[in-house]
Amino acid sequence: MPNDLMDKIEKHTIAVLVDNEPGVLARVIGLFSGRGYNIESLTVSEIDKENNLSRITVVTSGTPMIIEQIKAQLDRLVPVHRVRDLSDDGPSVERELALVKVSGAGDMRTESMRIAGIYNARVVDTTLTSFIFELTGTADELSDFISLMSKLGMVEVSCTGVVAMSRGPNGF
Amino acid sequence: MAEELMTGAQIIMKALKDQGVDVVFGYPGGAVLPIYDALFQQNDIRHILVRHEQGAVHAAEGYARSTGKVGCVLVTSGPGATNAVTGLTDALLDSVPLVCLCGQVPTHLIGNDAFQEADTTGITRSCTKHNYLVKDVNNLARTLHEAFYVARSGRPGPVLLDIPKDVQFNVGRYITPQEVTHKSYKPQVKPDIARVEEAVALLAAAKRPIFYVGGGVVNSGLQAAKLLTQLVRMTGYPCTTTLMGLGAFPASDPQFLGMLGMHGTYEANLAMHGCDLMVAVGARFDDRVTGKISEFAPGSKKIHIDIDPSSINKNVRVDLSVVGDAANILEDMIRLWKERQKRPDSAALKDWWAQINTWRKRECLRYAKSDTIIKPQYALERLREAIKDKDHYITTEVGQHQMWAAQFLPFDEPFRWLTSGGLGTMGYGLPASIGVQIAHPNSLVIGISGDSSVMMNIQEMATAVQCGAAIKVFILNNEYMGMVRQWQELLHGSRYSQSQLHGQPDFVKLAEAFGATGLRATKVSELDEVIRKMIETPGPVIADIAVDPTENCFPMIPGGKAHNDMLLGPGDKPESATPEDGMVLV
Numbered sequence: 001m002p003n004d005l006m007d008k009i010e011k012h013t014i015a016v017l018v019d020n021e022p023g024v025l026a027r028v029i030g031l032f033s034g035r036g037y038n039i040e041s042l043t044v045s046e047i048d049k050e051n052n053l054s055r056i057t058v059v060t061s062g063t064p065m066i067i068e069q070i071k072a073q074l075d076r077l078v079p080v081h082r083v084r085d086l087s088d089d090g091p092s093v094e095r096e097l098a099l100v101k102v103s104g105a106g107d108m109r110t111e112s113m114r115i116a117g118i119y120n121a122r123v124v125d126t127t128l129t130s131f132i133f134e135l136t137g138t139a140d141e142l143s144d145f146i147s148l149m150s151k152l153g154m155v156e157v158s159c160t161g162v163v164a165m166s167r168g169p170n171g172f
Numbered sequence: 173m174a175e176e177l178m179t180g181a182q183i184i185m186k187a188l189k190d191q192g193v194d195v196v197f198g199y200p201g202g203a204v205l206p207i208y209d210a211l212f213q214q215n216d217i218r219h220i221l222v223r224h225e226q227g228a229v230h231a232a233e234g235y236a237r238s239t240g241k242v243g244c245v246l247v248t249s250g251p252g253a254t255n256a257v258t259g260l261t262d263a264l265l266d267s268v269p270l271v272c273l274c275g276q277v278p279t280h281l282i283g284n285d286a287f288q289e290a291d292t293t294g295i296t297r298s299c300t301k302h303n304y305l306v307k308d309v310n311n312l313a314r315t316l317h318e319a320f321y322v323a324r325s326g327r328p329g330p331v332l333l334d335i336p337k338d339v340q341f342n343v344g345r346y347i348t349p350q351e352v353t354h355k356s357y358k359p360q361v362k363p364d365i366a367r368v369e370e371a372v373a374l375l376a377a378a379k380r381p382i383f384y385v386g387g388g389v390v391n392s393g394l395q396a397a398k399l400l401t402q403l404v405r406m407t408g409y410p411c412t413t414t415l416m417g418l419g420a421f422p423a424s425d426p427q428f429l430g431m432l433g434m435h436g437t438y439e440a441n442l443a444m445h446g447c448d449l450m451v452a453v454g455a456r457f458d459d460r461v462t463g464k465i466s467e468f469a470p471g472s473k474k475i476h477i478d479i480d481p482s483s484i485n486k487n488v489r490v491d492l493s494v495v496g497d498a499a500n501i502l503e504d505m506i507r508l509w510k511e512r513q514k515r516p517d518s519a520a521l522k523d524w525w526a527q528i529n530t531w532r533k534r535e536c537l538r539y540a541k542s543d544t545i546i547k548p549q550y551a552l553e554r555l556r557e558a559i560k561d562k563d564h565y566i567t568t569e570v571g572q573h574q575m576w577a578a579q580f581l582p583f584d585e586p587f588r589w590l591t592s593g594g595l596g597t598m599g600y601g602l603p604a605s606i607g608v609q610i611a612h613p614n615s616l617v618i619g620i621s622g623d624s625s626v627m628m629n630i631q632e633m634a635t636a637v638q639c640g641a642a643i644k645v646f647i648l649n650n651e652y653m654g655m656v657r658q659w660q661e662l663l664h665g666s667r668y669s670q671s672q673l674h675g676q677p678d679f680v681k682l683a684e685a686f687g688a689t690g691l692r693a694t695k696v697s698e699l700d701e702v703i704r705k706m707i708e709t710p711g712p713v714i715a716d717i718a719v720d721p722t723e724n725c726f727p728m729i730p731g732g733k734a735h736n737d738m739l740l741g742p743g744d745k746p747e748s749a750t751p752e753d754g755m756v757l758v
Contacts, residue, residue, distance in 0.1 A: 019356060022305065023293060034298050065485055072482035078302040078322055081356045 011040070011061045012087040013094060013164045014071065017172060019079040020046050020054040027077055028056060037062060037070050041096075041139075041161035053081070055172075059162050084172060086164050094164040098142045103130040104153030112152040119145050130155075180309045180340040181210035184273065187316035189216050190349050191271075193244045195235065195610055196220070197228040201248025202288060203275025206340035211246075220610060220639050223631040225252050227603035229259020229330075230629070233268045234607025238565055238587050240393050242323050243607065245272040250288030253334075254295065258597060260330045261299040265594025266416060267391055269328035271319050272300075278338040279307050292334045301329030302357075307336065309344030317352040326359030327480040328391055359479060363496035368504045370492055371451070371475050372514060375505070378449035378473075379520035380527075381409045384432065384461075387416025387593065388454015388478060390586040392498040397421070397586045399502035400453060406509060407516050410528055412440035414455050416593040419583035429528065430537075433461040434729050435575040438536035438738060441727075443528055444469050445735040453477045454498045457487040458594070459757065467734035477501050536727045536740055537579050546696055548573065548648045548719040552580040555618070555646065558703045564616040565608045567591065569601040569625030572654035572725045577620040599628025602645060606632060609641035616644070616707060623649040623676060623716075633686040636712040644706050645714045647679060650721040658724045662739075663731075663755065679716035688712040731757035 018024050025044055032039050041059040046052075060070060067085070075083045086092040100121070102112045109131075116123065116133045119141070125132035135145055139162065146157055178186070184207055188196070195218045200208045211219055222228040225247045232243030247256050253274045263270045277286040293305045302322050304315050312335070319331040375381065383404050389396045397420045404411045404427055411421045412432040421428055430437035432444055441463075444450065450472050455461070457476075462468045465487065474490040476483070477498060484493040494501050508514075539549045566581055567590040568574040574591055583589045590608060592600035605619035626647055636643050648654075656671040683690030689709045693702040699717065706715040728739045732754015 023297065023303075026294070027297060030298050065489065068485055069482065072484070076326075076359075076480065076482050078357045 007063055009061050009063060010067060010087070011059065012067050012085055013057065013059050013092065013162060014074070015084045015086055015164060015172065016056040016058065016074055017081040018054050018056060018077075019081070020052045021079055024054065024079050025056070027079070028058070028074065031073055031077065032060070032070075035069075035073065037066065043161040043163055057161070057163050082172065084166070086166055089166055091167045092164050093167060094138060094162050095136050096139055096142050096162050097134065097136045097160045098146065099124070099158045100133045100135065100146060100149050100154060101130060101156040102133065102149055102153045103155045105129055108152050112149060115145075115148055115152070121145065176346045177343050178346055179206065179210070180312050180335065180342050180344065181206040183309070183312050183344060183346050184316065184335070184340070185210045185214055185217065186346055187313050188244060191317070191320045192241065193217060196244045196246050197222055197231040197235070197607065198246030199223075199225055199228060199248065199252060201252050201275060203249035203277060203337050204246060204252075204273075204340070206337065207246060207273070207275070207335075219246075220606070220635065222603065222635045224629065225255035226259050226599065227606075227629050227632040227635060229256050229263065229270065229272065230597075230600050230603035231607035231610070231632075231635075232270050233259065233263050233266075233600070234567060234590055234604030235611045236268050236270060236607075237390075237590050238608040239611045240587065242269045242271055242320055245270060247272065247274050248288065249275045249277055249292065250290045252288075253290055253292040257295060257299055258595075260296055260332065262592055262595040262597045262600060263330040264299055264301060266592065267328050267387065268330065269323040270330040271316075271323050272330060272332045274332055274334050275340075276305070276334045276336040279336045280338070282336065292332070296332050299330075300332045303332040303334065305334045306339055309339050309342035312339060312344060313347045314352050317347075317349045318354055320349070321352070321354055322357055325357070327388075360481075360495050361479070361497040361500055363494050363501045363504060365504060367492060367494045368501060369508060371477075371494055372505055372508045372512060374449055374473060374475060374492065375407065375451065375509070376512075376514035376516065378409075379517055380447045380524045381407070381449040381451065382443050382447040383409055383411040383421075384414075384444065384450050384452045384455055385411060385417045385420050386414040386453065386455025387420075389417060389420035389498050390454075392454065392479075394586060396454075396497075396499035396502060399499055399506060401425070403502055403506050403509070406506065408521055409516065410443055410525070412436070412444065414458070414461055414593070415578055415591060417455060418578060418589045419586040420454075422584040423582035424584055431578050434463070435579065435725055435727065437579070438534050438727055438740065439528055439531040441729065441735040441738060442531045446527070447472045450474045451477070452490070453502070454479075456483045459487070462488060463729045463737075464732055464734045464754075469735070534740065538741075539723075542720065543696055545720045546693065546699055546717060548576050548650070548723055549580055550696070551648060551699060551717050551719060552576055552620070554699050555703055556581055558700070558707060559616060559618065562616045562707070563614070564588070564618060565590065565612060567601040567604045567608060567617070567619045569619075569621045569628070570596045570598045571622045571625055572650075572658065572723075573620050573622040573625075573648040575655075575725045576648070598625040602626060602629050602643070603632045603635070605643040605645070606636050606639070606641045609636075609643050610639065617642070618644045618646055621645055621647045622654055623647055623651060623679075624653045624673060627676070630682070633683070633688055633712065633714070637687045640711070642711050642713075645712070646706065647714065647716050648719045649679070649716050650719050650723065651676065652721055655725070661724070662728075679714050683712075683714035686712075688714060691715045692718070694718040730754060
């Protein structure tokens, strides 16, 4: 690979299957901080109660050599079962969920409702002076929605970070 | 199998026995009293009482690295655990298999800032290969067996178990090692044979090849070293080793070029620089080895054989990687080399050796001899003569004496050379010697030391005296932190900031105060006699050798320079000033 390509910073989404045991998240995060890797987003949740497995999705960036290192370093953590680079292994689906609270009355309130409709955001809580919208989508869609809402009385926002899965019939 | 119920402390003893542990290095305290009680009531496992927990870990490293077995440490909670941290980090960097058992406050007090409580699993997460907090006595046996498995498999390393005191008292079920399999940790030990095939083809096509061998071959074991030697001799190619790899290939073999890297030989470094094929076996392209990365072995193809996939392409991009245990890979390489009837390109190889021999003629380890003052290199040459026919092990501390020992003492087999390579821990050598001596009670164990390093764990002399470890501490005393002084001389305008030691103890009296023997040589004429006495005197000995305080360690590749940019001696000035990006390197 030519040198300029080698130095190019790429963004990768990596899925990691781990034993759901105390400290496993600290191990993963400690690996990133200890070795100076970036974390753009990180989500973790139990996905298999019976086998006690959790899935971590981490969005990171670095040169191809760094990305390769990150995967190898993750893979050698003792409680890690599998590491998969969703950005390398063909097309994948990535989604985030955001909760956005908008307060206000009058035109702003109506306008926020109208834009929420355009984005297919759901209303999950309402009072006479506020809404909480729930929106799932790509990071870009969420970011567009949040920037519009910020002009319409947005008072609070909470995002999950990316969860992702490869397209096609094959499992993890 | 009938259920065997026992206390946590008894489970620990049984698991250690079943794992083949015959000695534990440790220090008691409140949170491990039940384990010490169980230890008291059995006779299979010997306990070596150290004087500081760091000493316990280094002693266990010495034991492990000189036997190929897992070393075992037992320390108490809080300060016991934090004192062990340096040793654990050392073992992690040098891939030494250890299991460290650590007491913890009872489970109901965890998180309450209880007396002698520390977040041990939190603190040691990044300095162990893996660690566990065992909260249920019924998981204790399984976790212990897993810990030993993780410590010794794949790339070995230290594993810590944090065991709350109530878990040591509670009664639970014991299970045997055979009943435990690890569900996620299964390192690849057998190579992808297509890659081995490719490696053999590259090996046969090379014109200027070199084997670059690291501590991974030592970790893989005696068989790997034997196979490596066989392959190197079959091909007739030159071989260099890293600091940690010394002994993996016989130093007495004419194909051995000596150690490479910052204080490696001229011929090894220039052969690395000029090679067209590098075969790295169990080595990790550490900065002490590569020098300036962008000028590292330019124009060479690189094969990297390693058990740890994360070592591949970490510092240097390689052309072909083969992941697996070195012994398996080397065996396959030898078999395929024979089956495919490969032959080295003998004409090219002849030219390559001719070139290497011109480099060898520089005699890069030559130093200015003296009749009036003991040169440290001379002291090591005399020591080498005195021990060459004796079954011996060498440990070192860290600094100039360590590099001189690596340059001047030959090792023909693995497990005989023990040094702190990755972490560079001053204070490693003395306790490590004790661990080696415990494992090999009838061998001669010599700890080459500097006068600064030896002070870092000098309290372990009491351990040696108590357990009857007849270690020989050979201090090259230059009244400086020699390597710090050398760097200050070469890179910081000879401003010797805090590197001279005043108020050092009289090492002869110090040895006597510990109940050991102290010897001293200040003149060249006294050296041989002191060495002879040191070897012949029973029990622990400190030999204080007053050496030339201004001697520097050469050859040297200054930080940020390439392999072909070496300083060969005191009169040798660098062609250009060390660049700023080189100055920041350590």
